[in-house]
Amino acid sequence: MDTRQTPRRRHGPVRIGGASGFWGDSAVAAPQLVASGAVDYLVFDYLAELTMSILAGARLKKPEAGYASDFVDVAMKSVLREVAGRGIRVVSNAGGVNPHGCARALAALAAAQGVELRIAVVEGDDVMPLLPALREEGVHEMHGGAPLPQKVLSANAYLGATPIRAALDAGAQVVITGRCVDSAVTLGVLMHEFGWTDDDYDRLAGGSLAGHIIECGCQATGGLYTDWDTVPDWPGIGYPIVDCEADGSFVVGKPAGAGGKVTPAVVAEQMLYEIGDPAAYLLPDVVCDFTAVTMTAVGEDRVQVRGARGRAPGPACKVSATFAEGFRSSAQLTIVGFEAVAKARRTGEAILSRTRSMFARLGWPDYSATLVEVLGAESCYGPHARDGALATREAVLRVSATHPVREALELFAREIAPAGTSWAPGTTGAGGRPSVSPSIRQFAFLLDKARVAQAVVIGEQRIAVPAAAHAQPDPMTDAAPTEGAAPTEGAASTAGAVFGQALPPDASAPAGQHPGDERIEVPLIRIAHARSGDKGDTSNIGLIARRPGLLAVLREQVTAERVAGFLAHLVQGPVTRYEVPGIHALNFVCERALGGGGMASLRNDPLGKAMAQILLSMPVRVAPGLLDADPFAPGYRAQHEAGST
Numbered sequence: 100m101d102t103r104q105t106p107r108r109r110h111g112p113v114r115i116g117g118a119s120g121f122w123g124d125s126a127v128a129a130p131q132l133v134a135s136g137a138v139d140y141l142v143f144d145y146l147a148e149l150t151m152s153i154l155a156g157a158r159l160k161k162p163e164a165g166y167a168s169d170f171v172d173v174a175m176k177s178v179l180r181e182v183a184g185r186g187i188r189v190v191s192n193a194g195g196v197n198p199h200g201c202a203r204a205l206a207a208l209a210a211a212q213g214v215e216l217r218i219a220v221v222e223g224d225d226v227m228p229l230l231p232a233l234r235e236e237g238v239h240e241m242h243g244g245a246p247l248p249q250k251v252l253s254a255n256a257y258l259g260a261t262p263i264r265a266a267l268d269a270g271a272q273v274v275i276t277g278r279c280v281d282s283a284v285t286l287g288v289l290m291h292e293f294g295w296t297d298d299d300y301d302r303l304a305g306g307s308l309a310g311h312i313i314e315c316g317c318q319a320t321g322g323l324y325t326d327w328d329t330v331p332d333w334p335g336i337g338y339p340i341v342d343c344e345a346d347g348s349f350v351v352g353k354p355a356g357a358g359g360k361v362t363p364a365v366v367a368e369q370m371l372y373e374i375g376d377p378a379a380y381l382l383p384d385v386v387c388d389f390t391a392v393t394m395t396a397v398g399e400d401r402v403q404v405r406g407a408r409g410r411a412p413g414p415a416c417k418v419s420a421t422f423a424e425g426f427r428s429s430a431q432l433t434i435v436g437f438e439a440v441a442k443a444r445r446t447g448e449a450i451l452s453r454t455r456s457m458f459a460r461l462g463w464p465d466y467s468a469t470l471v472e473v474l475g476a477e478s479c480y481g482p483h484a485r486d487g488a489l490a491t492r493e494a495v496l497r498v499s500a501t502h503p504v505r506e507a508l509e510l511f512a513r514e515i516a517p518a519g520t521s522w523a524p525g526t527t528g529a530g531g532r533p534s535v536s537p538s539i540r541q542f543a544f545l546l547d548k549a550r551v552a553q554a555v556v557i558g559e560q561r562i563a564v565p566a567a568a569h570a571q572p573d574p575m576t577d578a579a580p581t582e583g584a585a586p587t588e589g590a591a592s593t594a595g596a597v598f599g600q601a602l603p604p605d606a607s608a609p610a611g612q613h614p615g616d617e618r619i620e621v622p623l624i625r626i627a628h629a630r631s632g633d634k635g636d637t638s639n640i641g642l643i644a645r646r647p648g649l650l651a652v653l654r655e656q657v658t659a660e661r662v663a664g665f666l667a668h669l670v671q672g673p674v675t676r677y678e679v680p681g682i683h684a685l686n687f688v689c690e691r692a693l694g695g696g697g698m699a700s701l702r703n704d705p706l707g708k709a710m711a712q713i714l715l716s717m718p719v720r721v722a723p724g725l726l727d728a729d730p731f732a733p734g735y736r737a738q739h740e741a742g743s744t
Contacts, residue, residue, distance in 0.1 A: 305347020
């Protein structure tokens with residue numbers, strides 16, 4: 100079957116289903132979307148920054164590994180015949196650090212099922228061959244300025260959508276990439292289908308936003324939603340489908356009859372997820388401005404999104420490298436009974452003290468880092484933990500450590516189980532010995548796009564894909580790239596304020612609140628939704644007013660200074676606040692907030708998923724007339740969902 104075709108340049112919608120939000124997502128996604136009969140394309144996103152570290156480690160042990168095997172062995176195995184029969188095309192970054200290995204495995208599956216399949220592989224993200232020259236040139240880490248490590252495991256540039264478009268233009272039914280920005284798997288489809296050019300910046304921004312909305316699977320259909328108890332049918336939750344138009348607007352939905360919910364508030368939470376500066380979300384193909392985006396309910400579980408704007412990207416792309424720095428291990432014990440928290444903490448400190456003494460006798464150095472957490476005692480809340488949490492009669496001790504010597508952590512692992520007979524009564528749940536693994540860290544730097552040799556391989560054919568020749572970028576934020584593009588040197592942002600500077604307050608008080616009004620103290624969750632995530636060691640927290648009139652309250656009381664102070668037990672760097680008036684929201688970027696982030700972090704929450712929930716406990720003072728019913732009261736959340744964001 101020859102599926103080669105030119106770009107369709109459609110005028111009607113292109114329907115794209117988001118079939119994976121990460122490596123490990125549910126096996127129900129692809130069959131559900133295919134069975135819906137409502138998709139032209141399936142796109143799969145597997146490559147979180149943490150995942151690249153895991154894949155790099157896997158390839159160290161097994162050279163033919165290094166790709167997201169679930170894409171072949173689970174997802175495509177279940178739908179391949181239907182995908183081929185219905186003419187559904189597939190784009191996936193499942194290639195990880197071995198995209199050709201992924202393609203070979205998929206080709207073998209297709210042959211076994213008797214399916215003819217035209218598979219394209221996108222090359223160019225692997226920049227390991229450039230490292231000797233880059234080291235000579237003095238390349239440095241883009242945040243802290245550290246030099247390039249000597250022993251790098253992987254180094255992958257964040258590619259954009261143009262090679263995906265080229266692969267689809269060449270007739271590929273399945274496109275497999277390595278490291279690309281998450282939204283590119285969707286944007287490449289839309290560039291192919293609508294014939295968008297490299298300088299159609301507003302459309303490229305809209306297509307990138309569509310990709311961003313569905314790149315995390317069910318997070319666009321009620322997953323991780325602040326008002327979680329209003330989301331129906333968790334077991335049958337629907338995966339997202341975007342109906343995309345040629346002008347860059349789109350409608351977010353899900354398969355008919357599937358669980359979950361799609362509302363403006365749900366989609367707004369996902370829009371702010373991990374984007375940094377909303378006025379300058381930096382991608383290889385376009386710099387996106389989402390500050391004027393609007394979201395409107397246009398039917399049951401259907402939200403129309405429009406208003407994204409774009410401008411030319413910079414000349415550099417982001418490279419994410421990984422390197423091993425010592426070893427790590429984490430262990431857990433359950434402690435039951437009176438004073439469980441105190442017993443757990445003493446047990447953790449005793450394990451570390453005993454093993455330190457043993458290290459000294461063996462001539463080994465001290466731990467590189469350690470962390471004792473008591474799960475169930477609100478450890479993540481730090482000084483904001485409630486007194487009642489300390490009275491729990493069941494707690495989980497989590498003790499983690501890194502060390503330059505593997506044997507030292509193997510000794511640590513052996514000393515966990517003895518706690519069950521030596522110390523606190525009620526100690527149980529040790530299980531087997533914790534594993535010891537390399538501590539893989541990330542190293543991000545910038546690279547001229549012209550040095551990245553992008554290409555598409557289909558069978559014996561290799562198609563070079565030169566970097567787009569963009570116009571001179573407009574002034575934009577001088578901040579770290581968020582998803583694979585570089586900032587313009589020396590430019591300044593007007594969108595937000597760095598810690599220590601407040602955004603200009605709204606000229607008028609919010610409706611129903613006047614200077615003389617008596618205010619009451621409530622947790623932030625009473626007036627806002629929130630969602631958080633990570634980029635390396637940076638946490639991004641989006642905060643959305645429950646209705647437009649409450650944005651002024653957020654501006655006034657949820658300042659960068661106050662957020663930095665409230666989260667000081669977690670955030671060691673500056674906090675920056677940005678406005679997103681189109682959805683009456685604020686976005687906070689917290690640096691050095693995740694203990695190194697990803698596999699480098701010893702925390703139970705290395706990806707910052709819990710930070711929004713912690714922030715939502717922060718007290719704010721609000722006039723009673725501005726409040727809806729108590730969100731913890733039955734039926735509250737069902738009452739406020741209707742309308743537009």
